[in-house]
Amino acid sequence: MRTAEHFASKSSKSSNSSPSMLGHLRSSLRHASVRALRIAGELRAARKSVAASGDRVVLTFHRIVPDKEIALCRSPRGMVLRESIFAQVIEYLKFSTSIEAPERVEWPHYRTGRPQVILTFDDGWIDNLDIALPYLTSAGIRACFFMTTGFAGQAEPFWPERLRGIFDSLRSANMLPLLQEEMHELESRSDIPSPAMNGSTKFEEILTWLKQFPTDTISQWLDSLQNHLSPIVPNLPAGTIFDPRERLMDWDELQQLAAAGHTIGSHTRSHALLTQLDPHAVREELLVSREHLSEHLHPSNEAPIWLSYPNGDASHAIAASALRTGYSRAFLNSPGLWRKRTSQMLIPRVNVWDGTVTDRSGDFSPEHLEYSLFWKTARTHTKYK
Numbered sequence: 300m301r302t303a304e305h306f307a308s309k310s311s312k313s314s315n316s317s318p319s320m321l322g323h324l325r326s327s328l329r330h331a332s333v334r335a336l337r338i339a340g341e342l343r344a345a346r347k348s349v350a351a352s353g354d355r356v357v358l359t360f361h362r363i364v365p366d367k368e369i370a371l372c373r374s375p376r377g378m379v380l381r382e383s384i385f386a387q388v389i390e391y392l393k394f395s396t397s398i399e400a401p402e403r404v405e406w407p408h409y410r411t412g413r414p415q416v417i418l419t420f421d422d423g424w425i426d427n428l429d430i431a432l433p434y435l436t437s438a439g440i441r442a443c444f445f446m447t448t449g450f451a452g453q454a455e456p457f458w459p460e461r462l463r464g465i466f467d468s469l470r471s472a473n474m475l476p477l478l479q480e481e482m483h484e485l486e487s488r489s490d491i492p493s494p495a496m497n498g499s500t501k502f503e504e505i506l507t508w509l510k511q512f513p514t515d516t517i518s519q520w521l522d523s524l525q526n527h528l529s530p531i532v533p534n535l536p537a538g539t540i541f542d543p544r545e546r547l548m549d550w551d552e553l554q555q556l557a558a559a560g561h562t563i564g565s566h567t568r569s570h571a572l573l574t575q576l577d578p579h580a581v582r583e584e585l586l587v588s589r590e591h592l593s594e595h596l597h598p599s600n601e602a603p604i605w606l607s608y609p610n611g612d613a614s615h616a617i618a619a620s621a622l623r624t625g626y627s628r629a630f631l632n633s634p635g636l637w638r639k640r641t642s643q644m645l646i647p648r649v650n651v652w653d654g655t656v657t658d659r660s661g662d663f664s665p666e667h668l669e670y671s672l673f674w675k676t677a678r679t680h681t682k683y684k
């Protein structure tokens with residue numbers, strides 16, 4: 300199973316219930332499960348069992364956003380963690396787990412009696428440096444940052460934030476039906492039905508639908524959308540950046556992270572979803588990104604480089620290509636445990652965002668975190684083509 304919103308499965312079929320209703324149901328179920336498991340002592344047992352097994356849990360973060368700036372943030376909810384919650388997650392991990400530095404990972408390893416965890420960050424957002432780094436430094440934690448290397452220093456690097464800007468402008472002008480017309484135009488070029496638009500249509504539903512198209516097609520469609528709508532929609536963002544943190548780190552900033560002892564890995568060159576590319580294009584994405592990292596950060600070209608697949612989308616053929624291109628370990632976005640027998644090129648990870656670590660009132664809940672990290676991971680098995 301994939302994590303919610305941001306990583307909605309590509310193969311998920313539309314059903315009669317709306318995804319927003321399903322999302323609400325899923326979150327209620329989650330709260331109820333966590334409560335029942337806590338009372339039964341199952342969460343504590345799951346944590347102990349992961350600690351005893353020596354299996355590792357790898358966490359994925361994307362954006363760490365200051366609480367007071369959350370309204371500015373256009374990134375999908377499934378990749379946003381408020382700074383105050385992040386601080387509490389770090390505090391929990393520091394006292395209840397054993398956090399390993401990425402470059403020290405070895406099998407077998409010394410067991411500490413606590414679950415072994417590794418922290419990773421995807422995409423390369425500037426808030427990783429500005430907001431997250433001070434917490435990592437003061438807790439003495441080393442993490443791996445997976446960089447979309449072709450977009451270093453770039454503002455508005457990905458299409459979901461751009462779409463969010465357009466969506467919000469249309470909604471506030473009561474003009475969302477215009478978006479439906481444009482979606483029909485894209486739909487007519489494929490056989491993938493678009494979600495029905497009405498007052499309660501959630502941004503995430505459109506996002507999930509669009510992720511089924513190649514990245515180039517989406518960018519071109521957004522360009523034409525912007526051209527068509529700009530003359531008629533007031534304040535349609537024309538590449539305007541509202542959130543100064545909506546950019547990726549540049550190479551100087553990545554060097555600061557590396558100098559502080561952190562590992563910089565690859566998140567490919569352009570964040571294209573590798574399962575949508577032909578083998579030659581996959582190799583190009585991986586090879587060019589590896590060259591970027593070598594050129595800017597690893598002049599000796601000998602350092603083993605880690606990789607995380609955009610959107611977690613991979614296959615055995617892609618994993619083999621990554622190995623041939625010089626990557627030593629590669630990570631998914633599907634929850635699970637990193638066991639000794641796990642393929643080094645298909646390592647599961649747990650996506651951590653506000654929705655997975657907070658209770659009904661939006662406060663940090665160690666039980667919700669334990670449910671995600673230890674209980675669910677031990678029960679998830681992912682299959683690949």
Ligand SMILES: [Zn+2]
Pocket residue numbers: 421422566570609610
């Ligand atoms: Zn990503």
